[in-house]
């Protein structure tokens with residue numbers, strides 16, 4: 445028996461149409477909020493809040509600390525879409541589902557996606573509260589969201605990944621961080637499937653591979669966003685030292701609390717970056 449064929453492009457187009465009909469205008473910038481960072485959505489003005497469950501074909505999150513709303517609004521003069529709550533591989537979703545929101549953004553005509561995530565700091569100088577701007581990644585999920593037949597309406601078969609995280613946008617993030625007195629640190633993100641945190645031996649392995657931070661999200665979305673022709677900027681908030689770095693256990697609560705605590709810092713940087721992008 446052959447696999448049922450799911451027309452991802454048609455589904456994403458339907459989701460996008462629903463969103464377009466729900467708002468006066470669709471901004472070209474989108475922000476995806478990671479664990480513990482949901483409160484960043486509170487800074488969005490004149491927001492139209494669309495629950496994920498109301499959007500045709502949209503998945504619904506299962507993790508505590510992850511809301512499920514799409515917001516369309518603005519930060520001062522910068523219009524933006526905010527995805528409050530994301531989907532993870534560890535929840536059991538196939539990567540096609542994890543990255544479905546990126547396809548919807550693509551069909552909405554979004555040009556730039558800013559991804560945010562809570563991460564463990566591997567590099568010795570990284571501390572909880574530090575803000576890392578991804579310069580590159582290691583996809584160690586053991587899967588790829590583009591696996592399977594390629595639909596050319598979505599992108600090319602073998603997309604280039606030389607510069608997943610736009611050099612230009614990274615420079616903007618660093619500049620705006622500097623103006624605010626916030627050190628925006630470049631780093632390489634290793635993406636593991638989770639949901640267990642890593643062992644100290646795994647962290648030593650990741651360190652040897654060149655990773656600076658570790659997490660369980662962001663990379664599938666970044667791959668799909670690039671496949672779909674969008675520019676990507678990604679921030680990894682260090683919420684904890686990775687396993688074995690300090691020898692203390694890691695808890696989800698610690699991750700969420702650190703995310704909450706750093707929300708104002710990340711909010712300041714995001715505001716400035718959004719303003720720069722809306723008025724280059």
Ligand code: HPA
Pocket residue numbers: 562563564565641642658659660683684685686687694699
């Ligand atoms: N490992 C993996 N994912 C994470 C971590 C971590 O230490 N902290 C926050 N997300």
